[in-house]
Structure formats: C-alpha cells, structure tokens
Amino acid sequence: MSGTFGSLNTALSALRYNQVVLDTANNNIANAGTDGYTRQRVESSSVSGGVSGLWSRVETNPGYGVAVDGITRMTDAVLDARSRQEHSKQSYLDTRQTVLERVESGIGEPGDSGVSAALSNFRSALQDLSNQPGQAASRSQALATASTVADAFRVQVANIDSEAAQQRASAQALVGQVNTVAASLASTNAAIAQSRLGGSTDNTLLDQRDKLAAQLAELTGAVSTVQTDGTVSVTLGGVALVTGKQADQLVIASGITATGDADGSPVSFAISDGVTTTAVPDGQLGQLGATAELLNTTLPAYRAGLDAVAATFADQMNAQQAAGYDASGAAGSPLFSYDPTNIAGSLAVAITDPDGLAASGVAGGAVDGSNADAMAALGDADGAYQRLVNGFGTQVQSAQQVAANQQALTAQIDNAHEQLAGVNTDEETINLMTAQRGYEAAARVLTTMDSILDTLIHHTGVG
Amino acid sequence: MRVTQRMMTNSSLSSLQTNLAKLSSIQEQITTGKVLNRPSDSPTDTSSAMRLRTALAQQNQYSRNVNDGNAWLGQIDNALGTAADELNRAHDIALQGANTVSMDQSARDALAAEVDQIRSSLIATGNTTYLDRPVFGGVTAGSVAYDASGAFVGTTGTVNRSVADGVKVAVNVNGPDAFGTTGDSVFDHLSALAAALRSNDTAGITAGVSSISADANRVNTVRSEVGARENRLDAAGTAAKNTQLSLTSSIGKLENVDLAEATVNLQAQQVTYQASLAATARVIQPSLLDFLN
Numbered sequence: 001m002s003g004t005f006g007s008l009n010t011a012l013s014a015l016r017y018n019q020v021v022l023d024t025a026n027n028n029i030a031n032a033g034t035d036g037y038t039r040q041r042v043e044s045s046s047v048s049g050g051v052s053g054l055w056s057r058v059e060t061n062p063g064y065g066v067a068v069d070g071i072t073r074m075t076d077a078v079l080d081a082r083s084r085q086e087h088s089k090q091s092y093l094d095t096r097q098t099v100l101e102r103v104e105s106g107i108g109e110p111g112d113s114g115v116s117a118a119l120s121n122f123r124s125a126l127q128d129l130s131n132q133p134g135q136a137a138s139r140s141q142a143l144a145t146a147s148t149v150a151d152a153f154r155v156q157v158a159n160i161d162s163e164a165a166q167q168r169a170s171a172q173a174l175v176g177q178v179n180t181v182a183a184s185l186a187s188t189n190a191a192i193a194q195s196r197l198g199g200s201t202d203n204t205l206l207d208q209r210d211k212l213a214a215q216l217a218e219l220t221g222a223v224s225t226v227q228t229d230g231t232v233s234v235t236l237g238g239v240a241l242v243t244g245k246q247a248d249q250l251v252i253a254s255g256i257t258a259t260g261d262a263d264g265s266p267v268s269f270a271i272s273d274g275v276t277t278t279a280v281p282d283g284q285l286g287q288l289g290a291t292a293e294l295l296n297t298t299l300p301a302y303r304a305g306l307d308a309v310a311a312t313f314a315d316q317m318n319a320q321q322a323a324g325y326d327a328s329g330a331a332g333s334p335l336f337s338y339d340p341t342n343i344a345g346s347l348a349v350a351i352t353d354p355d356g357l358a359a360s361g362v363a364g365g366a367v368d369g370s371n372a373d374a375m376a377a378l379g380d381a382d383g384a385y386q387r388l389v390n391g392f393g394t395q396v397q398s399a400q401q402v403a404a405n406q407q408a409l410t411a412q413i414d415n416a417h418e419q420l421a422g423v424n425t426d427e428e429t430i431n432l433m434t435a436q437r438g439y440e441a442a443a444r445v446l447t448t449m450d451s452i453l454d455t456l457i458h459h460t461g462v463g
Numbered sequence: 464m465r466v467t468q469r470m471m472t473n474s475s476l477s478s479l480q481t482n483l484a485k486l487s488s489i490q491e492q493i494t495t496g497k498v499l500n501r502p503s504d505s506p507t508d509t510s511s512a513m514r515l516r517t518a519l520a521q522q523n524q525y526s527r528n529v530n531d532g533n534a535w536l537g538q539i540d541n542a543l544g545t546a547a548d549e550l551n552r553a554h555d556i557a558l559q560g561a562n563t564v565s566m567d568q569s570a571r572d573a574l575a576a577e578v579d580q581i582r583s584s585l586i587a588t589g590n591t592t593y594l595d596r597p598v599f600g601g602v603t604a605g606s607v608a609y610d611a612s613g614a615f616v617g618t619t620g621t622v623n624r625s626v627a628d629g630v631k632v633a634v635n636v637n638g639p640d641a642f643g644t645t646g647d648s649v650f651d652h653l654s655a656l657a658a659a660l661r662s663n664d665t666a667g668i669t670a671g672v673s674s675i676s677a678d679a680n681r682v683n684t685v686r687s688e689v690g691a692r693e694n695r696l697d698a699a700g701t702a703a704k705n706t707q708l709s710l711t712s713s714i715g716k717l718e719n720v721d722l723a724e725a726t727v728n729l730q731a732q733q734v735t736y737q738a739s740l741a742a743t744a745r746v747i748q749p750s751l752l753d754f755l756n
Binding site for chain 1: 464466467468469499501502503505507509510512514516517520521524527528594602604618621623625752
C-alpha cells in the first residue's frame with residue numbers, strides 16, 4: 001500500500017494524462033482540414049509500483065497511476081513513400097496531358113481551317129487553274145491558296161514553338177521551385193535533428209518534412225528516404241539533392257539558355273553541391289520530368305512529322321512545277337521554298353507573279369492546263385498529314401487514359417493514407433468525452449482522498 | 464476500414480467533378496453539334512473524316528470540272544450544228560450551180576457571192592470562243608483558231624477535264640479534225656467552189672459538190688462524237704454528285720452528334736449529377752455532435 005499522499009499523486013497523473021488527451025483531441029479537431037497534417041494519438045502506460053526492497057514487506061499495489069509515453073503520429077513510412085511515388089507519376093501524366101491537349105486544340109482538325117482544308121482548297125484552285133489557264137483570276141487564286149497552305153503549316157509550327165517556349169520557361173520556374181523546397185527541407189531536417197538532440201520530437205516538424213518531401217516528389221519525382229535521426233534524404237535519379245541539413249542546387253545542364261531559349265541540345269539537368277556537378281539521368285517523373293519529356297521527345301516528334309509532310313508537299317509540287325511551263329512558256333521555277341533546317345516553319349511561296357505558275361504541260365506559251373491538273377492530283381502530303389494527326393490524336397487519347405488510370409490508383413493510395421492519418425471528428429469527439437469523464441473521475445478521486453485525509457486529520461484521536 | 468470526414472469530402476468532390484466533366488463533354492457535343500471536336504476524341508474517326516473531307520473537296524471539284532467541260536462541249540456542239548447547216552446550204556448551192564442548163568453567169572456569180580458569205584460565216588464559226596478561248600484552236604494562246612484566209616493558226620492540243628479519279632475527258636475539238644487540214648479544209652473547198660462558179664468550171668463545181676458533202680459528213684461525225692463526250696461528262700457529273708451526297712452523309716455520321724442520343728445522355732448524366740449532389744448533401748452534413756447535448 002502506497003502512502004496516503006501517494007494516492008494523491010496517482011490522481012494527479014490521471015488529471016495530467018487526461019489533460020494531454022484533451023489537448024491532443026483538440027489539436028486533431030483543429031487540424032482536421034489541414035493539408036499534410038497527421039492524426040496524433042496519446043500513448044500511455046500505467047506506472048508500476050516498483051520492485052520491493054530485499055528486506056521489505058511483501059506488498060501488492062495496483063500501481064502508481066498513468067504516464068504519458070508520448071504522442072504518436074499515425075503514419076506509415078512505407079505508405080508515405082508509395083504515396084510520394086504515385087503522386088510524382090500523377091503529376092508527370094497530368095502535366096503531359098494538359099500540354100498535349102493544348103497542342104491538339106491548335107491543330108484544328110477535323111475542320112475548315114486546318115492544313116487539311118488548306119491543301120484541299122489549293123488542289124481545287126489548281127483544278128480551276130487547269131480549267132482556265134489563261135485567266136489571270138484563276139492564277140492569282142491558285143497562288144493565294146498556295147500561300148494559305150504555307151501559312152497553315154507555319155501557324156502549326158508557331159503553335160508548337162510557343163508551347164515549347166512556354167515549357168522551357170516552366171522548366172526554369174520549376175527548377176527554382178525545386179531549389180526553394182529543397183532548401184526548406186534541409187532547414188526542416190536541421191530543426192528535426194536539433195530537437196531530437198534535445199530529446200524531444202516535434203510532430204509539426206515531421207509533418208512539414210513529409211509535406212516538403214511530397215512536394216519534391218510531385219515536382220521532380222525525387223525519392224525520399226527517412227533516416228534514423230528523423231531527417232529525410234532526397235535523391236533525384238540516384239543523385240543526392242538533400243542530405244541532412246545540406247541542400248544541393250538543381251541546375252539546367254543543357255537545352256535551355258538563361259534567357260529561356262532553346263540551345264539546340266536536349267534538355268537535361270544536373271545537381272551541383274558547389275564543388276562537383278553530377279548529371280541527373282533522363283526519364284525522371286514529376287512536372288519537371290514531363291516538361292523535359294515534352295521538350296525532348298513529344299513536341300520535336302510532332303514538329304518533325306510536320307516537317308516531313310511539308311517537305312513531301314513542297315518537293316512534289318516543285319518537281320511537278322519544274323515539269324511544266326509558265327504563262328510565258330518558260331520551264332516552271334520552284335513554287336515553294338523552305339529552309340531545310342526548319343521546313344514547315346519556313347515554308348513559303350517562292351514565286352510572286354501568278355504567271356509563274358507552270359500550269360501548262362506544253363512548251364512554248366500554249367494555253368494548256370494539264371500540268372496544273374497533274375499538280376492537283378499529287379496527294380501524298382494529305383495522306384502523310386492525316387497519319388500524323390491520327391498518330392498525335394492517339395497519343396493524346398492514350399495520355400488521357402493513362403492519366404485517368406493513374407488517378408484511380410493515386411486516389412486509392414490517398415484513401416489508404418487518409419484511413420491511417422486522417423482525422424475523424426466523431427472519433428475525436430468521443431476521445432474528448434472519454435478524457436472529460438476521466439478527468440472528472442480523477443477529480444472525484446482527489447475529493448475522496450481529501451475527505452479521507454480530513455477524517456484522518458480532524459476526526460481521528462481528537463478528544 | 465477507418466473512414467474520415469475528409470475521405471468522404473474528397474471522394475464526394477472527385478465524383479462530383481467526374482460527373483460535371485461528363486456533363487460538360489455532352490454539353491460540348493450538343494452545342495457544337497459535333498462528336499469529333501479534336502483528334503483525340505477518336506483518332507481513327509478523325510483521320511477518316513479528314514480523308515472524307517479531302518475526297519469531298521475532290522468530288523466538288525470534279526462537279527465544277529464537269530460543268531466547265533459541258534460548257535466547252537456545248538459551245539462546240541452549237542458551233543458544229545451551225546457549221547453543218549451552213550455546209551448543207553453550200554452543198555445545195557453547189558448542186559444548183561452544177562445545173563448548168565438553167566443558169567446564166569450572173570446567177571452563178573450570185574451563187575458564188577453566197578458561197579463567199581457562207582465561207583466567212585464558217586470562219587467565224589471556227590473562231591467560236593468560250594471564256595475568250597477559241598474552242599477549235601487547241602491550246603493556242605491566240606484569240607482565234609482561223610485567220611481571215613481560212614488558214615488554221617491554232618496550236619493542236621488536247622484540253623482535258625478531270626472528271627473522276629484518273630479519268631480525263633477531252634473537251635475540245637481541234638479545228639483541222641472538224642474542218643479539214645489547211646490546204647484541204649472546208650474553207651479551201653468553199654473558195655474553190657466560188658472560183659469554179661465564177662469561171663463556170665463544171666468539173667470544179669461537181670468536185671465541190673462531193674468535197675462539201677464529205678466536209679458536212681466529217682462535221683456531223685465530229686458532232687456526234689462530241690455528243691458522246693457530253694454524255695460521258697454527264698455520267699461523270701451524276702457520279703460525282705452521288706459520291707458527294709454519300710460522302711457528305713458519311714462525314715455527318717462521323718462528325719455530327721446524334722442529337723437524340725446526346726439529349727438522352729445529357730438527361731441521364733443530369734440525373735446522375737443531381738443524385739450525387741443529393742448524396743453528398745446527406746453524407747457530409749450529419750456528425751456525432753448533432754446527437755449529443
């Protein structure tokens with residue numbers, strides 16, 4: 001049997017314990033909607049009576065109250081890592097989908113204003129020219145529609161170029177953001193290490209640490225590992241970005257100049273610790289990975305496809321034009337010109353005089369339209385362009401489907417995470433009530449003890 | 464499974480979003496009237512639609528080409544009809560002139576004058592134009608097929624019209640094919656006849672009768688051949704029109720929304736959306752606190 005005053009201590013521990021439970025429930029409720037907050041739970045254990053001394057009387061007692069062992073964050077490191085991984089995939093796919101949809105809306109097919117319609121109009125104008133090779137109006141019309149075709153190609157290229165420029169600017173902004181987040185994470189790491197050194201753990205710091213690690217994963221697909229000292233190490237493609245309180249700098253190694261222009265080589269990244277710079281392998285996830293993929297693969301591929309279509313078109317037209325004779329009877333000079341390094345973007349009509357159209361298949365200035373008819377019959381560019389648009393449409397469609405599938409997976413992981421770490425206000429209300437009743441009961445114990453002591457002090461042995 | 468309020472809120476929110484997105488896609492279909500608004504809506508249908516649109520533009524052009532060709536051939540048909548009439552008249556005159564018994568020189572001179580008239584009117588017929596191009600001049604850049612002397616000054620060549628894939632129909636007739644080669648042309652025969660009438664050259668007049676009769680036959684042969692080509696053009700025109708109709712309806716089937724179906728879908732989607740709104744409202748509101756006092 002503990003001393004009489006010992007019982008007061010037991011009641012005190014119960015009061016204190018219930019106070020902590022109340023506070024924790026309170027904090028949980030307060031943060032029920034906070035992003036990145038992890039539900040906390042009070043861990044407690046009963047205080048044992050201790051071991052009796054060797055020569056003491058054998059004594060049994062129920063224990064000396066309750067001790068607060070700590071406040072646990074309801075989290076699972078494996079689930080967190082999985083969540084980060086799925087979110088980095090998700091942001092990669094979402095970014096890609098958004099950009100592809102934007103590029104797609106610029107294609108304008110099927111419709112009356114795209115390249116396909118321009119090619120059809122040009123062909124019709126050539127047939128009209130073939131019908132009336134002697135008429136200035138039909139010549140001008142054919143030349144004007146030829147310009148429309150060149151314009152339609154250039155509009156698409158300009159569209160893709162401006163998207164690429166936007167992606168380069170976005171890559172620069174993302175790199176800056178990554179470095180800021182990495183620096184915050186490093187200082188959070190330092191704070192965690194410090195508080196561990198002092199023997200305490202601040203759950204708020206850990207929440208912040210996880211939130212920053214998740215942000216880095218969404219931005220770059222970086223992999224975070226929790227170390228035994230509570231800090232998080234972040235690696236990007238195997239290259240260390242954050243180690244303890246040290247944050248290295250992510251830099252654009254190639255592909256984008258400081259002013260945001262393309263430098264001709266593929267976009268790549270590196271991590272510099274101030275002394276050495278280590279290249280980050282290609283194929284990262286996250287928004288930055290998507291931006292790099294778009295800049296290095298998807299956008300150039302579509303642009304190359306357009307170039308091929310434009311080259312086929314211009315070369316065929318020029319060859320047929322060379323086989324015919326213009327209004328003055330001279331052999332046709334090339335109708336379209338382009339810069340071989342930027343075919344679709346520089347496609348232009350090379351002749352300015354409508355009489356330069358080689359409509360005639362007969363030398364010597366005869367009014368013949370057979371060559372214009374032959375030009376109208378050239379349809380390889382149409383087929384190639386249809387295949388290109390079909391291919392791109394398929395790419396967009398598959399990007400949408402993959403993103404939707406990933407969305408389902410990410411939502412499921414988020415749900416699993418929320419099951420563990422989320423706050424249920426009903427549950428917290430019950431915790432609150434339990435703690436309240438516990439507190440009341442402990443207070444009643446104090447009253448009882450007080451009354452016992454009163455009896456002992458004032459009513460015992462008093463004459 | 465442990466369920467938190469946030470899970471419920473999040474899942475309600477994401478299903479509301481999903482339903483709204485579906486609603487918005489149906490709304491887009493109905494307001495634009497198209498199911499193909501961008502290639503990714505259906506890449507295969509998009510490339511089919513593009514192919515059909517190209518084919519439709521081609522068929523429209525074929526129709527225009529047929530109309531243009533018909534105008535050419537119609538003009539030629541008319542001209543050849545006039546020429547045949549003139550030649551019949553010349554043939555009559557030649558026969559009349561050959562009847563030497565009943566005619567004195569002044570009457571023959573009058574006939575010769577009429578032959579000259581016919582000749583110059585035939586030269587004008589030979590210079591018939593369509594849109595400023597002499598239809599008997601081949602591919603000449605000049606404005607006439609025959610000069611005042613009746614010599615062919617055009618450039619022999621074929622004026623073709625594409626009327627179907629790979630099908631070209633010649634829509635012109637070269638002057639020499641209808642009126643004979645220079646030196647042996649209808650104009651030469653008419654001058655010879657006029658000269659023979661004036662000089663009372665009986666043999667010449669008789670030769671004129673037969674040569675003009677041969678000329679008239681040639682013109683009629685060419686005219687019937689022109690008629691056959693007009694038929695070909697008409698057939699091609701009808702085919703192009705039919706193809707246009709079927710292509711337009713195919714494009715419509717691919718691109719245009721089935722309004723009835725879309726409206727039903729919209730209705731169904733609206734019901735789903737309202738149901739999920741109602742469910743959200745019921746699920747999010749209650750809390751344990753409502754039942755504690």
